Amino acid sequence: MITVPQNPDEPKECAAASQDAxxxxxxxxxxxxxxxxxxxxxxxxxRALDVLGAADLVLAEDTRVSRKLFEAHGLRPRCAPYxxxxxxxxxxxxIKALQEGARIALVSDxxxxxxxxxxxxxxxxxxxxxxxxHAIPGASAALAALCxxxxxxxxxxxxxxxxxxxxxxxxxxxALKSVPASLVFYExxxxxxxxxxxxxxxxxxxxxxxxxxxxxxxESHYRAPLDQLAALVPxxxxxxxxxxxxxxxxxxxxxxxAGLDAALDDALSRLxxxxxxxxxxxxxxxxxxxxxxxxxxxxxxx
Ligand code: SAM
Numbered sequence: 158m159i160t161v162p163q164n165p166d167e168p169k170e171c172a173a174a175s176q177d178a179x180x181x182x183x184x185x186x187x188x189x190x191x192x193x194x195x196x197x198x199x200x201x202x203x204r205a206l207d208v209l210g211a212a213d214l215v216l217a218e219d220t221r222v223s224r225k226l227f228e229a230h231g232l233r234p235r236c237a238p239y240x241x242x243x244x245x246x247x248x249x250x251x252i253k254a255l256q257e258g259a260r261i262a263l264v265s266d267x268x269x270x271x272x273x274x275x276x277x278x279x280x281x282x283x284x285x286x287x288x289x290x291h292a293i294p295g296a297s298a299a300l301a302a303l304c305x306x307x308x309x310x311x312x313x314x315x316x317x318x319x320x321x322x323x324x325x326x327x328x329x330x331x332a333l334k335s336v337p338a339s340l341v342f343y344e345x346x347x348x349x350x351x352x353x354x355x356x357x358x359x360x361x362x363x364x365x366x367x368x369x370x371x372x373x374x375x376e377s378h379y380r381a382p383l384d385q386l387a388a389l390v391p392x393x394x395x396x397x398x399x400x401x402x403x404x405x406x407x408x409x410x411x412x413x414x415a416g417l418d419a420a421l422d423d424a425l426s427r428l429x430x431x432x433x434x435x436x437x438x439x440x441x442x443x444x445x446x447x448x449x450x451x452x453x454x455x456x457x458x459x
Contacts, residue, residue: 182207182208182210182211183211184208184211184212184260185260185289185291186255186258186259186260186288186289187255187260187261187283187288187289187290187291188255188261188262188263188279188280188283188288188289188290188291189208189212189260189261189262189263189291189293190262190263190269190270190271190276190280190290190291190292190293191205191208191209191215191262191263191264191270191293191295192205192268192269192270192293192294192295192296192297193205193223193226193264193265193266193267193268193295193296194226194267194268194295194296194372195267195268195296195297195298195301195371195372195398196267196370196371196372196373196376196398197372197373198225198226198229198230200295200296200372201226201230201295201296202293202294202295204293205293205295206230206232208262208291208293209227209230209232209234209262209264210232210234211260212234212260212261212262213235213254213259213260213261214234214235214236214237214254214259214260214261214262215234215235215236215237215261215262215263215264216236216237216238216239216251216261216262216263216264216279217236217237217238217239217264217265218238218239218240218264218265218266218274218275219238219240219266220236220237220238222266222267223236223264223266224236226264234262239251239263239275239276239279240275241275244275244278244279245278248278248279248282251279252282252283252286252288255283255286255288256286256288262293263276263279267296267298268295268296268297268298269294269295269296269297272297272299272315273317273318273343296372298343298368298371298398298400299315299341299343299400301368301371301372301400302341302366302368302371302400302401302402303339303341303402305366305368305371305378306339306366306368306378306380306402307366307380308339308364308365308366308402308403308404308405309338309339309404309405310339312337312338312339312405313338313339313340313341313402314333314336314338314339314340314341315341316329316333316340316341316342317342317343318342318343318344318345319342319344319352319355321348323351323355326351326352326355327355327358327359330355330356330359330360331359333360334359334360334406335406336405336406337405337406337407338405339402339403339404339405340360340402340403340405341400341401341402341403342400342401342402342403343399343400343401344399344400344401345399346395346396346397346399349367349387349390349395349399350387352401353365353383353384353386353387353401354387356383356401356403357382357383357384360383360403360406361383362382362383362384362385363382363383363403363404363405363406364380364381364382364383364403364404365380365381365382365383365386365401365402365403365404366378366379366380366401366402367379367380367386367390367399367400367401368399368400368401368402369394369397369398369399370397370398371398371400373397375397377394379394380443381443381444382443383403385444389444417437417441417443417448417451418451418455420437420441421433421437421448421451421452421455422455424436424437425452425455425456430452430453430456433452434448434449434452437452
């Protein structure tokens with residue numbers, strides 16, 4: 158008999174046993190780290206649904222948030238809250254249940270658990286006790302942003318959230334300055350301007366991309382050098398969830414002078430002024446009006 162820790166404040170809607178797992182789903186005992194969508198509720202794997210449907214208990218950062226996902230997929234797992242504030246207190250009971258053979262899944266509000274989300278303490282403790290830990294991979298805002306950034310993906314460093322205090326933020330950026338990789342940051346809209354100013358100050362005018370509300374209805378992407386990015390983002394877009402991707406050192410001005418002019422000359426030889434500007438603005442990530450001014454100057458010389 159497996160006992161999973163009971164929680165008095167467990168929401169009733171989450172308390173019913175799962176009824177929708179495929180009959181064939183047999184889970185080995187252990188801890189399952191289940192990635193969930195970062196916006197679009199359909200961005201979840203079939204295996205994640207199987208595991209969530211068959212687990213003895215699903216630990217959720219916020220059970221109300223996860224319930225919406227479960228409902229969208231016809232799941233009613235037994236779930237309990239697991240977050241930064243109760244992780245320490247819950248650990249002994251969870252480890253005991255896992256030692257007795259429980260199948261426990263961990264989800265966060267969005268994306269991959271442990272990635273700027275709770276779970277690290279539990280995973281460490283489970284490994285120390287010889288308990289099997291399984292990854293059920295899926296969405297993560299860091300990778301989604303990196304892939305659409307147009308910046309190098311072959312080597313990247315995930316830096317999570319920068320410190321909120323200016324001095325600590327500058328120190329954190331100094332430590333990242335010479336890392337030869339694209340840098341991926343999570344950021345809140347309230348700190349966007351301050352963060353971009355600190356980044357421009359320490360990292361220089363490197364190319365960067367802001368990915369907003371990824372996979373959601375009003376998703377948007379902004380690409381520009383760090384010192385120009387804030388000006389591109391209109392007031393009504395300064396809300397929602399954001400990822401910043403910054404080019405590696407040395408990549409920053411690859412498009413700014415000779416490279417940009419050469420690409421423009423090539424495009425102008427094939428296309429109308431407007432189409433050439435559209436193409437090079439999209440390829441370089443430079444603001445369209447700047448590319449346009451440059452294209453006008455190049456055109457006059459031809
Ligand atoms: N575990 C999550 C993951 O794997 O991406 C990240 C959790 S972290 C607490 C939340 C932050 O991730 C947000 O503040 C934002 O920076 C980023 N994020 C999450 N969803 C996003 C989305 N749809 N679009 C852009 N950024 C997102």
